Amino acid sequence: MIISHFDPAELSTAFGIDMSSVSGFGPGAGWGRVAPGQSSEPHQHDEIEMFVIISGSGEVAVDGKTIPATPGMVARFAPFETHVITNTGDDDLIFFDLYWRDPAEAVATSLAHRRRFDERPVFVFSTPPTPNGDLHLGHLSGPYLGADVFVRFQRLNGADAWHLTGSDDYQSYVLDRAARDGREPAEVAAHFSAEISATLALLDVVPDQFVATDADPTYRAKLQRFFSAVIESEAANIQTAQALFDPTTAEYLYEGGVTGGCPGCGAATTGNICEQCGEPNLCVDLVDSRTSDTGQPPRRAEIARFMLPLHEFRKEVAAHHNLGRVPARLRELAHRVFSHDRLDLPITHPSSWGVPPTEADADGQVIWVWPEMAYGFLHGIEALGGRLGRPWRAEAPERDWKIVHFFGYDNSFYHSVLYPVLYKLAFPDWEPDIDYHVNEFYLLRNEKFSTSRNHAIWGKDAVRDNNVDAMRFHLARTRPEGRRTNFEPAEYNSTLRDTLIDSWQHWLHELGERVRHRYSGAAPDAGIWTPEHAAFLGRLEVHRASITGHLGQDGFSLNQASAELDAMVRDVVRFAAHEHAVAQLDLWKDEARTAVALELAAAKLIAHCATPIMPRFVARLAAALGSPVASWPQTVELVTPGTPIDLAVDFFPANGVLEAPDA
Structure with missing residues (x-):
């Protein structure tokens, strides 16, 4: 004993x-x-x-x-x-x-594994876009398509999941665009917020909640209360420190107003964040800093701002990263950020555009838009709850909330390091359970999409009714997951013509013709099974399980899910070619109808598994098979014998091609 x-x-x-x-x-x-x-x-x-x-x-x-x-x-x-x-x-x-x-x-x-999602509200956020311009394919391929597919998959699996985003109206870049256009910032924000919503809808991305922050009548006061809670924690306070100013106009410089070398990696960057390595900067620590307008060296002067000693919260961030899905790329970034001795981060900046703190001693300053966004997510949950009749409150976040963030790598510091600290200060008893999904930059002709240089293919120029699913599929295949990838119109056209039309659609049309010719247009019942039939059924189950894993919350990858969908089609095309040798021999007719029944089962499985990525294609295919999609498939199922089959459908119109943009 x-x-x-x-x-x-x-x-x-x-x-x-x-x-x-x-x-x-x-x-x-x-x-x-x-x-x-x-x-x-x-x-x-x-x-x-x-x-x-x-x-x-x-x-x-x-x-x-x-x-x-x-x-x-x-x-x-x-x-x-x-x-x-x-x-x-x-x-x-x-x-x-x-x-x-x-x-x-x-x-x-x-x-x-379906951890944490059962019987919990799941709030899936795509980073609110800045309404200083419309969305291009670089934007669409990242957070917005990712969040949309994620929510569609979760709903098919019975989760209460919602897609939330909005327009990040108080960004300094809105003020810059307003100055260039000779308009008021609020007018610019409202205009491009509407344009962004319309572009998302073109790609069949329709969030369940879209908050335009400047247009929401309750947003400003509630944001100020959140910021006051952060300040009342006594971790953040007003400090005087050096900042950069234009030597001619005396304008305060930050974000896009100043350029220089990143103090972390040395790459060329603008103020406050380095797109290359993801580390924050304080503007005054930029190497060889210059004003963006004139290229002059800026002037340094002391200024009082609310500052957050972020370096004091390494342990809290590490604990947060142990709770949810945090990719290694983000954990490595946090390690670099906290390897510095100090990081006193300004969380207010002088500006005429934005929401001021309620404290009088911050007169002339506004809450920096990136800390502001931490509250904005909670506000979106409350706004969604108000429409759904749910008692969700931004000022009292609940322990069972599951939050999922989709964003680009250049936003990683804010989402995965800064926001957990702000939540800990504002809500000490709340342990936010957040999963993070990050994408890299999508390139156009091997250069970063750029709104300012007009180096872009705009969503409204690329996405049309006749190519929505083809575009969603190609973006899913090529979006930058873990590495930068490239969009080429010729490659998209090849995906449409060679993959979706000449492979997928050709097989479906040919299968439909065989069903019409041999079985009077109705699904046959399976007859005698050969070992090859059983093996193919097993392979279909492997494809189903693989796609399930690639769309699930822990292994989410549109690259791999779309590749597996195509692999399944190529598998069934090979199977059909092998079975063709005896398809019309009377001696093997019972085996032949088993093969056709299995092909129809594969088509039904594709209709279900492609639903999150290609909803319009799936609607047409499911109708052609008489198999409506109500939930995610738990196994491979044959089409009910006798079901009318009509696959003579133009699933992917050939006129959905893109013309090459001007160089």
Whole structure:
């Protein structure tokens, strides 16, 4: 018999609480102690783990769900469930911990994992675009298509998921555009906000909530209350520090008003963020800084602004990154940011455009639009709740909210480092559960899309009723996931003609003709199965599982999901070609109808699995097969025998090609 007693002297810090290790109880065991008011760090792992609560009181949070922890309770955590134990009482919470590996359960859980999304509201944000111009394909390929497909997939799997975005009206770039156009900033913001919404709709991206910040009558006052909560935490306060000014006009310079070398990587950059390495700068630390208008060296002077000592929050950011999906690229960026001794970040700037803090000693300044956006996401949730009759409030974010962010890498610092800190200051008791999906820059002829240089293919010039699905599919195949990728009109045209028309549509038309000719236009029942038939059915299931994983919350990749869709079509085309040898021999007619039934099953599976990416194509294909899409397929299913089949449909119009833009 092996006996272990709790011994405080054997405890040491692990996972943010006190833990010990005990031998003899299996692969892993030990005692745990959580002090009053303390919590373990959120974490997940491949082991199965079990807590046996001995004394004290608290709660256990598992993938956003919270249950009381009282003496005598046993909690078992499956592999990859994110869990936290918190002491809510006045005495130490003591528990015994057991953990072990079960490879089969770990693999099965990773394949079928739908952590945190069951019975939780899922708020999926695409970064609010700046309304200083319309959207081009570089914009559309990134956060907006990504968030749209993500939400469509989650809804097919029964999740309460919504796509939220808006227009980031108070950006300094709106003020710049207004000055160039001789218009008021509010007029510019309203005009391009409407243009952006129209362009998104062209690509069948219609967010469930779109907040135009300057037009929302409640936004300013509620933003000011959020900012006041940050200031009242006493972490941020007014400090005097150097800043840059135009030597001729004395204009305060930041963001696009100043250029120089990034103090982190040395690349050419504008103020406040480096698009190359993702690190923030303070403008005064730019190498060889110049004004953007005249190229003159700026003047330095002292100015008082609200400043946030971000360097003090490394531990809080690390804990946040342990809770949700945070790609390695973002965790590495956070490591670089916190490797600096100090980062006193201004969170207000002098400007005539924006929302001022309520504090009188910040007169003439506005809340910097990037910290502002942290509140903007919560405001969007509240606005959506108001329309849906849900009691969601921006000033009281809820623990079970699941938030998912889609954004470009140049916004990574704000989303994954700054915003968690602001939330911790404004809402100390809230642990925001956020997943991050980041894309790199999409290039046009191997150069970055640029609004200012008009080096772009605009959404309204590229997307039309006759090519929506072809464009969505090509952008999904080529969008920049983990690396910069390139858009070429000739490559898009090849995708349309060679892949979607000559491969997908040709196979469907030919299959429809065989069904019409051999089975009077109705789906045949499967007859005799050969080993090749069974193997093909198994391959279809592999394709289904692969696409499911590539569209899921943890492994989301439109590149891989679209590639797998095409691989499935190529697989069925090969299968059909092999079966053609005996297709019309009377001796093998029962085997032949099994092959056709399997092809129709493949077409039905494609109709279901392509739904998030190509909704219009799917609507036509599902109607042609008599198989409406209501949910995500859990297995491969044959088309009901006798179902009328009409695949003589123009799924991808040939006139959806793009003309090459002017060089």
